[in-house]
Each structure stands twice: as C-alpha cells, then as structure tokens.
Amino acid sequence: MDVDTIRRSLEAGGLRCTPQRYAVMAFLMEHSGHPTAAEIFAAVNRVDPRSSRGTTYNNLRDLVQAGLVREVAVEGRAARFDAKGMRHHHFICDRCGNVEDMEWYDLPRPAARSLGKRVFRECELIFRGLCAKCARRQAFR
Amino acid sequence: MDVDTIRRSLEAGGLRCTPQRYAVMAFLMEHSGHPTAAEIFAAVNRVDPRSSRGTTYNNLRDLVQAGLVREVAVEGRAARFDAKGMRHHHFICDRCGNVEDMEWYDLPRPAARSLGKRVFRECELIFRGLCAKCARRQAFR
C-alpha cells in the first residue's frame, strides 16, 4: 500500500500522521482479515516502531471516529476492526466468532414513518451461521 | 406475562425452571428495552429471589443458546439482551449506544455463490444513527 495514500487518508480525517497511527492504518489496509486490538498491537510491534497498548486503542478509536476504520462488535469476544475500503457486509461465525467479508448489495432505507425522530446514518447487514471451517468440523461428528 | 407460558418456553428450550432463570426470562419478556446483564441482575434482585451475578450471566448464556433470548453486542459497551418475541430489526445510537426495536421486513438470503461452504442461519439488519433523544441534543448546539 502506498505510503502517501495512507498519509493522505489520515490527513483527510483530520489526524496527524504519527508512526504508531500510520502503522495501525497500514496494517489494516494490508490485511483483509478482521484483527482485534490485541492482534493489531502485536503485529505493529513485531516490526518497528514500538507502540503501547493504550496508543493502539487510542488510534483505533480515532480512526473509527474519522470514518476510516470500522469496528465490529462480536458477542462475548473482543471487537474487530477493518479498513473501510470497498463496501461490504459481514458474516459472523456462531461458533468461532470469525468475521468474514460478504459481497455488498444495497439495502432499502428504513421508512421515514418507522424512523420517527431518529437520524439515520447507515444500515449494516450481518449474516450469521457457521464459517466454512466450523461447518466442516460440525459435519465430522 | 403468564407464569406457565414462561415455564413452558424454558422447558421447550431444555432448561430447568429455576426461580433465578425464571426471573431473568420474565424480566426480559415484560420489558421491551434492551437491558444489560448488570441491569437485569439489579432488577431481578430488587424483587425476590436473590440471584448472584454469575447466575445471571449463566442464565443469559443458556437462554441465548436455547434460542429464547437474543444478545446484541454494542461496540465499546456491555452486551444487551431481549426476549425473542416478534421479529424485528434494531436501531443502535452512535452516541449513547441505546438499542431500539425497528419494524421487521424480510431480507434477501445471501446468494449461494457468495455463501461458499458457509452454513447460513440468519440475517440481522442494524440501523445506525442518532436516537431521538440524541438527535434533539445535537440540534441544540
């Protein structure tokens, strides 16, 4: 991933380009999985520069607020993160909690009537079931 | 809510009807909000019988596994729960994390092609934005 692309997306989000923040953003853009904060912390520290756990959490919070990163809450597990690249939905495994990307398709906006005085921002569609790995395990018992 | 209805739904889920478990289920059926485990614990202990925090978590886990209760993970906040009554979607407030019910409508099943070897169970649609209360606060600044 191009250094300037990342640098510019941070600036576009009103965020300074620090080595630690850059490392978090770069890692998310280069890995299409859905790592947890702990995994991101470990990964960016495997290379330079040294970043603290607190900073990793701070930067993830900032990147989410800036709209560059999405946070996916999974019941009973650590939150997962992905860079907002191409639009997509998610599949979450009932058994192992893995989050996988699913092809995007448009969703009907909620009816104004059912929205009431709420201010709508976005829809998120989550598919649930068993991931391929867990489905295979299930079949073998 | 009828005592026997609750008792029977517990039995249908393969769960013994204990006073503590009954109290959790009854509370969820009688309150259409989306309480956290801590709120449920406090509420069922305000009346009899005394239930421990651990038991509240155990029972919520069991009720979710039995398909009687739904758990809603909210980023950065405690999980919330609701009894699975009428089908509905959810609106989650960006600002205060409140979970509100939204009218149900059917969703297209994911295409077999994009599902791959995964085993589909259900779709969940989440609307995001500002709840009525937070939208009002936002307007006043």
Next chain:
DNA sequence: TTCCACATTAGATATTATCTAAAATACATG
C-alpha cells in the same frame, strides 16, 4: 527553528465476563 496542540507512554484502574468447587435444588423415577 520554534512552539504548542496533539500524541505517546507505562502503569494503574475500570468494566465486563468467566471460572471454581462446594452447597443447594429441580424434577424424573419408583
């Protein structure tokens, strides 16, 4: 080069959830 708002740090702390092992009990069975 200087300056300062913003960012980072280590460690403490808070919040949420699970585990443990001993005691209690729901309920099937006779």
Next chain:
DNA sequence: CATGTATTTTAGATAATATCTAATGTGGAA
C-alpha cells in the same frame, strides 16, 4: 411422597477487554 442425581446456584477469585492518568515527546504549521 421419598429418593437419587444431574443440573444449578453461590461467593469470590480470576480473566479478558478497554480506558484513564499525568508526565514526556513530537508533528507540522508558521
């Protein structure tokens, strides 16, 4: 009804996840 047993409850410890604090460092505008 009485009994037996698998399930459930309990208090407290522990684990997992996330945030706070206040001292220190720095990106980048000017």
